[in-house]
Amino acid sequence: MQVCSSSAPPIRIEESQELQHYVDSVTLGSCLLSRDEWMVAILSVFVKVGAIIALKHVARGKHSLLATLRRMSIYEPFHQISMWGDTFHGDASPNTGSSTIVQVDTRLDNQTEYLSHNSVEPSRSDQEANKPSEKTQRRLAQNREAARKSRLRKKAYVQQLESSRLKLAQLEQELDRARRQGIYTGSTSDGSHFGLSGNINPGITAFEMEYSHWVEEQNRQIYELRNALQKHITDIELRILVENGLNHYNNLFRMKADAAKADVLSLISGMWRTSTERFFQWIGGFRPSELLNILMPQLEPLTEQQLIDVCNLRQSSQQAEDALQQGIDKLQQSLVQIITEDQSSSEIYQSQMVAAAEKLEALESFVNQADHLRQQTMQQMYRVLTTRQAARALLALGEYFHRLRALSSLWAAQHLESA
Structure with a gap:
């Protein structure tokens, strides 16, 4: 069932x-x-x-x-x-x-x-x-990479701040030393005499600091040019270095123009340079014709057209130098004439000092013209030469000034030991 x-x-x-x-x-x-x-x-x-x-x-x-x-x-x-x-x-x-x-x-x-x-x-x-998706994993990897780069940037920024702090401390020391030198000059000079005041022009102090940085940058550029010529890099890369070097000298001429407005006598005296550089100084800088004489052996071999162009440039530079020198000589004669005139009364004396000060203001124009001649000579040389020749010329010019500064340091060290 x-x-x-x-x-x-x-x-x-x-x-x-x-x-x-x-x-x-x-x-x-x-x-x-x-x-x-x-x-x-x-x-x-x-x-x-x-x-x-x-x-x-x-x-x-x-x-x-x-x-x-x-x-x-x-x-x-x-x-x-x-x-x-x-x-x-x-x-x-x-x-x-x-x-x-x-x-x-x-x-x-x-x-x-x-x-x-x-x-x-x-x-x-x-x-x-x-499980995280592929897109999420990529995003996480990107976030990790961004965090790593951020840490590197932060580290570089901290290092830059530390370097800036050291430079600032160095500038403060230089400024303090300049103040002490000014006080010493004022204490040993009669402040009533013209041009012997103990006060330091802040424009000249700023220029001296800028010039010290300019020299450091020039040494760095010389090092780069030397390595570039030894490694035989392309002309395009070499041209960039040459143009940077020319712009660096243009910055120096701009700095000198600002300093001339502040105090042209301090600038033309060359106290911001070493003693050996002052020995070769002409109106606040180097003579363009002498510069060409220094560079010529470093530029060989030159083509026939290049030789003609360089000779013409040297001749025109000498003519401009002679014209500027004649103007400086006339200015000196006029200053001597004003100062040696009859000074029987205080009013006549004061008027003569005012006239002499007005004459001295013409020095700013002479300094600017001399720097313009130097700048034009360098630009004309750059047009005449090839890129590699121009690089060798800038290298030779930088090493020339570097050796002058080294000679001054050696001279000062020897006399310090003897003292």
Whole structure:
């Protein structure tokens, strides 16, 4: 007699009380299985369903479990339980009942594996979702690189601040030394005499500081030019260095023009230069014609046209130098004439001093004209020479002034030891 259907209807599993009610209803049925066999079947159902509930509670929670059971046809509405009641009204044999239990167990095993697999898959997908995307990784790498560069910039900025602090301390020492020298001059000179005041013009002090930095930059450029000529770099790169050197001399002429407005006598005296440089000085600088004589041996071999152009440039420079020198000589004669005139009264004396001071203001024009001649000579030489010849000329000029300064240092050191 068939008691249980071979295809078990889906079971609704929600809470333990509902499950117990269902088991009781099944137990009360007229199934022909023995009590022990039926209890084994019920326990098997409990074990399988308990495993399903545990896995789904871990993976997605109670509500997702019910949705999964519904998709697997394990859970259906209550109206399907009536179908189970029909299976207990017919006849059933022990063999068919056992096959039904085995079939239910097999289905539960498959469902348990399916649910277990589904419970693992979300965790893997969650891990993949938690992994940073490729775009995020690139952004993190860019942020790390930006942070590294920021640290390097900060380090360079701190080093620059430290270097600026040292330079500022050096400038303060130089300014303090200049003040002490001015006080000494004022204490040993009569302040009533013209031009012997103990006060120092701030424009000249600023120029002397700028000139010391200019010399440092010139030494650096000489080093670069020497290395460039030894390494045989391209003409384009060499031309950049040459133009930088010419602009550096243009900056010196601009600085001297500002200093001449502040105090042309201090500028033309050359106290901002070394003693050896002052020995060769002409109106606040070098003679352009003598400069050409120094550079000529360093520029060989020259083409015939270059020789002609350089000779013409030297001749025109000498003529301009002679004209400026004649103007300086006339200015000196007029100053001597004004100062040596009759000074019988104080009013005449004061008027003569005012006239002499006005004459001295013409020195600013002479200094500017002499610097303009020097600047034009250098530019004309740059046009005549090739790029490499111009580089050698700038190198020779820089080394010439460097040796003059070195000679002054040697001279001062020798006399200091003898003293």
